[in-house]
Amino acid sequence: MTEAEDRKPQSDEARGTFDPEVTSEFAIPDGLDLARAPAEPETTSEFALPDGLDVPSPPAAEPEGSAFSPPRTYSSRSAPAAFTPASGIPVVRLTKDLPWQDRMRTMLRMPVAERPAPELVQKPEEEGPAVPRVLDLTLRIGELLLAGGEGAEDVEAAMFAVCRSYGLDRCEPTVTFTLLSISYQPSLVDDPVSASRTVRRRGTDYTRLAAVYQLVDDLSDPETHISLEEAYRRLAEIRRNRHPYPTWVLTSASGLLAGAASVLVGGDLIVFVAAALGAMLGDRLAWLCAGRGLPEFYQFTVAAMPPAAMGVALTLLHVDVKASAVITGGLFALLPGRALVAGVQDGLTGFYITAAARLLEVMYFFVGIVVGVLVVLYFGVQLGAQLNPDAALYIAERPLLQIAASMLLSLTFAVLLQQERSTVVAVTLNGGVAWIVYGAMHYAGNISPVASTAAAAGLVGLFGQLLSRYRYASALPYTTAAIGPLLPGSATYFGLLSIAGNDVDSGLGSLTKAAALAMAIAIGVNLGSEISRLFLRLPGAATGGRRAAKRTRGF
Numbered sequence: 001m002t003e004a005e006d007r008k009p010q011s012d013e014a015r016g017t018f019d020p021e022v023t024s025e026f027a028i029p030d031g032l033d034l035a036r037a038p039a040e041p042e043t044t045s046e047f048a049l050p051d052g053l054d055v056p057s058p059p060a061a062e063p064e065g066s067a068f069s070p071p072r073t074y075s076s077r078s079a080p081a082a083f084t085p086a087s088g089i090p091v092v093r094l095t096k097d098l099p100w101q102d103r104m105r106t107m108l109r110m111p112v113a114e115r116p117a118p119e120l121v122q123k124p125e126e127e128g129p130a131v132p133r134v135l136d137l138t139l140r141i142g143e144l145l146l147a148g149g150e151g152a153e154d155v156e157a158a159m160f161a162v163c164r165s166y167g168l169d170r171c172e173p174t175v176t177f178t179l180l181s182i183s184y185q186p187s188l189v190d191d192p193v194s195a196s197r198t199v200r201r202r203g204t205d206y207t208r209l210a211a212v213y214q215l216v217d218d219l220s221d222p223e224t225h226i227s228l229e230e231a232y233r234r235l236a237e238i239r240r241n242r243h244p245y246p247t248w249v250l251t252s253a254s255g256l257l258a259g260a261a262s263v264l265v266g267g268d269l270i271v272f273v274a275a276a277l278g279a280m281l282g283d284r285l286a287w288l289c290a291g292r293g294l295p296e297f298y299q300f301t302v303a304a305m306p307p308a309a310m311g312v313a314l315t316l317l318h319v320d321v322k323a324s325a326v327i328t329g330g331l332f333a334l335l336p337g338r339a340l341v342a343g344v345q346d347g348l349t350g351f352y353i354t355a356a357a358r359l360l361e362v363m364y365f366f367v368g369i370v371v372g373v374l375v376v377l378y379f380g381v382q383l384g385a386q387l388n389p390d391a392a393l394y395i396a397e398r399p400l401l402q403i404a405a406s407m408l409l410s411l412t413f414a415v416l417l418q419q420e421r422s423t424v425v426a427v428t429l430n431g432g433v434a435w436i437v438y439g440a441m442h443y444a445g446n447i448s449p450v451a452s453t454a455a456a457a458g459l460v461g462l463f464g465q466l467l468s469r470y471r472y473a474s475a476l477p478y479t480t481a482a483i484g485p486l487l488p489g490s491a492t493y494f495g496l497l498s499i500a501g502n503d504v505d506s507g508l509g510s511l512t513k514a515a516a517l518a519m520a521i522a523i524g525v526n527l528g529s530e531i532s533r534l535f536l537r538l539p540g541a542a543t544g545g546r547r548a549a550k551r552t553r554g555f
Contacts, residue, residue, distance in 0.1 A: 130228065131168065131184060131186075131193050132193065132195070133228055134162070134163060134166045134168055134228065135163075135168075135182055135184060135193065135195040136195060137162060137228065137231055137232060137235070138159045138162045138163055138171075138173070138182055139159070139180050139181075139182060139195060139196070139197040140197070140235055141158060141159065141162055141212060141215070141216065141235065142155050142156075142158060142159045142173070142175065142180045142182075142197070143180060143197055143199050144208065144209070144212045144235075144238070144239070145158055145209065145212055146175065146180065146199050147199050147201060147202045147203060148202075148203070148204070148205060148206070148208060148209040148212075148476075149202075149204065149209075149338055149339070149342055149476060149480075150209065150342075150474060150476065151342055151345045151346055151349070151351075152175040152176075152346045152349070152351040152354045153345075153346070153349045153350075153351065154474070155173075155175045155180075156173045156174075156175050158212075158213075158216045159171075159173040159175075159180075159182060160173055161216055161219065161220045162216060162219055163182070163184070164220075165219040165220050166228075168184050170184060170185045170186065170187075171183070171184045172184075175351065175354065176353050176354050176357070177199075177353070177354045177357035177358065178198060178199050178200070178357075179196060179197075179198055179199070180196060180197045180198075180199065181194065181195065181196035181197075182194070182195055182196075204338070204416070204417055204418060205243060205417075205418040206417050206418055206419040206420070206423075206474075206476060206477045206480075207241070207243070207244050207418050207419065207420050208238055208239075208241060208418075209474055209476065209477070210420055210423075210473055210474065210477065211238045211241070212235075212238060213472075213473050213474050214473070215231065215234055215235065215238070217472050219231065243418050244418055244420070244421070245415055245418060247287075249415065250283075250415065250416060251280050251283050251284065252280070253412040253413075253415040253416050254279050254280060254282075254283040254333050254412070254416060255275075255276035255277065255279045255280040255283075256276060256408060256412045257279065257332060257333045257408075257409055257412040257413055257416065257484070258275040258276055258278065258279030258307065258329040258330050258332060258333045259271075259272040259273070259275050259276040259279075259329060260272075260329075260405040260406070260408040260409040260412065261275070261328065261329040261331075261332035261333070261405075261409055261484075261485075261489060262274075262275040262325040262326055262328060262329030263325075263329075263401060263402070263405040264402055264405050264406060264409070264435075264485060265324075265325045265328050265329070265489070265490050266322055266325055267321075267322055267325035267326070267329065268321070268322070270319070270321050271321050271322055271325045271326050271329070272329075274310050274311070274314060274321070274326045275307060275310070275325070275326045275329030275330055276329075277310065278306045278307035278308075278309070278310035278311075278326065278329075278330050279306070279307055279329065279330050279333045281306040282302070282303035282304065282305065282306040282307060282330065282333075282334075283303060283333075285302045285303060285305075285306065286299040286300070286302055286303040289302050296364075296365065296368075297364050297365070297367070297368045298368065299368075300334060300365050300368035300369050300372065301368040301369070301371050301372040302372065303334055303372070304330065304331070304334055304368070304369045304371075304372030304373050305372045305373075305375070305376050306330070307326060307327055307329065307330020307331070307333075308327050308330065308372070308373045308376035308377060308380075309376050310326050310327075310330070311323035311324065311326035311327040311330075312376060312377070312379075312380030312383075312385050314326065315380070315385040315386060316380070316383060316384070316385050323385075324490075324493060324494070324497075327373070327493050328489045328490045328492075328493045329489070331369065331373070331489040331492055331493055332409070332484070332487055332489040334365075334369050335366075335369070335487045335488070335489060335492070335518075336361075336362050336365045336366070337480065337483055337484065337487050337518075337521065338417070338476075338480045339358055339361055339362045339365070340358075340359075340362050340518055340521070340522050341479070341480065341483065341521065341522045341525050341526075342358055343355050343357075343358030343359040343361075343362060343522070344359075344519065344522030344523060344526060345522070345525070345526045346358060347359075348523070348526050369492075370496060373493070373496050374496055374499065374500055377496060377497055377500035378500050380500075381500055381501060397439075397443050399439060402435065402439065403432055403435055403436060403439075405485075406431055406432055406434070406435035406484075406485035407428050407429070407431055407432040407435075409431065409484045409485050410427055410428045410430070410431025410432070410481045410482050410484050410485065411424060411427075411428045411431075411481075413431075413480075413481035413484040414427050414428065414477070414481040417477070417480060417481055419477045419481065420477070423477045423478065426467055426478060427464075427477060427478050427479075427481045427482050428481075430460055430463050430464065430467075430478060430479075430482035431460075431481060431482040431483075431484060431485055433459060433460075433463070433482075434456040434457070434459060434460045434482055434483065434485060434486060435456070435485045435486075437452075437455060437456040437459055438452045438453060438455075438456040438485075438486060441455060441456075449513075449517065450513075450516050450517060450520045451520075453486050453517050453520045453521055453524065454520035454521075454523065454524040454527075455524065456486055456524070457483055457486060457520065457521045457522075457523075457524025457525045457528070458524040458525070458527050458528040458531070459528060460479050460482045460483055460486075460524070460525055460528060461475075461479055461524060461525035461526060461527065461528025461529045461531075461532075462528035462529070462531055462532050463478070463482075463528075464478035464479035464482065464525075464528070464529070465478075465479075465528065465529040465532040465533070466532055469532075475529060479525055479529075483521050483525060486517070486521050487517075487518075487521070488513070488514035488515075488517035488518055491510050491511070491513045491514035491517060492510075492511065492514045494510045495507045495508070495509070495510030495511035495513075495514060496511075498510060
């Protein structure tokens with residue numbers, strides 16, 4: 001048998017092993033008679049109902065309707081009150097004889113859905129108020145207020161008042177340190193309209209601030225009808241108005257302020273004159289730097305040098321005067337008390353971004369003052385000037401003279417802030433009262449200077465708020481100048497002097513005390529203002545009181 005013939009049967013046998021009838025080892029052998037189950041036509045789901053289970057079929061589905069159609073069981077008579085809390089929606093009554101600041105601040109602290117509908121104060125145009133122009137007017141008014149040093153909450157209240165006076169109730173103003181924005185949404189289905197404005201220049205002019213407040217008050221008055229064109233015209237006049245005091249008056253006021261501050265810390269007539277001359281020279285140098293376009297940091301640095309140089313020169317000439325009082329008086333004219341109070345107030349009312357920016361600005365100004373004074377003190381110590389840091393412990397108590405000096409300091413401070421002449425007398429008296437309270441608590445009662453300063457500043461804020469409510473104006477003209485006698489000028493100077501004399505520990509202790517006094521002033525002023533709002537009649541009293549200004553509760 002050949003090799004090819006041997007391979008052929010083997011291939012046939014191999015083909016026989018793959019017979020299609022034998023598909024598995026589980027195949028039924030031949031001769032075994034079993035009934036075969038019929039094959040299922042298709043695979044069914046494991047959720048299919050078994051045979052024999054009688055389940056009633058559901059009714060035929062109704063055609064699908066709209067998503068907004070009511071369900072079958074809905075009944076308008078038995079329907080619950082939709083979007084209504086269990087206690088009901090309180091009725092908000094905004095008393096018309098209260099200042100617009102309180103009414104607008106109350107509504108800003110309410111949810112949008114709970115705000116009362118606006119009562120149109122100004123007569124709109126025939127086709128309705130022009131929304132973009134109203135928003136632009138609102139931003140321009142807010143810009144002047146924020147540039148003048150007003151707090152962020154009061155700026156928002158003013159912007160909200162302007163919008164509501166023209167019938168734009170669904171407005172949300174937003175204020176930061178350099179940016180103002182406002183958004184208006186006509187309804188829930190309409191697109192919102194937004195506008196913004198950047199505050200690039202800042203100035204201190206409380207006369208202009210009072211004029212802007214008067215404009216907002218007239219817009220909010222239901223008996224006064226001001227069109228958009230008239231409001232724009234008045235706003236342009238406010239921006240064009242000149243400052244109430246000429247330059248030479250401002251320079252003289254800075255000198256008198258420094259002289260009055262030097263008397264507060266124990267200076268005599270020679271010290272008064274020297275401090276006044278140093279402050280006026282520093283003021284002129286600061287104006288020169290401003291005209292050259294230098295930043296305010298360098299302006300403060302340059303302005304702090306002449307008073308310090310004047311005190312060092314008197315010491316080198318062996319003039320029997322209190323040189324520390326000369327330098328301290330010059331510092332009083334430079335310390336940024338206005339920005340500090342505004343920054344702390346923004347933080348306490350929940351505007352943390354604006355507060356952080358304001359306090360950072362205060363820190364830059366303070367560092368500029370520190371650099372200017374330290375440079376002069378360092379060279380004075382190298383030249384042999386005998387400056388005694390222990391002189392801070394011996395401040396003569398002259399009550400009547402110090403009260404007169406505190407009132408003069410507040411008067412000159414008001415002039416530097418460009419206040420209206422009608423407010424100068426009130427803020428001068430307020431500053432005298434502040435020093436009387438401080439002196440009675442600290443010198444007569446031996447109470448801590450920080451606690452005494454906080455109590456005096458609280459009275460300043462309380463009286464300032466009462467005067468502003470009486471005149472329907474801003475509280476800044478009645479409080480900022482009155483805190484002048486309380487500024488920590490002496491603590492700042494002796495801290496810098498200790499650092500210049502290589503006594504860093506004592507210097508940092510004095511600077512920490514100065515920071516504590518500054519915070520006591522700011523918190524006291526704000527607390528006095530809030531106390532006045534607690535005990536005076538406010539809008540929304542029927543709703544359970546005024547809502548808190550804080551955005552969170554610590555969690």
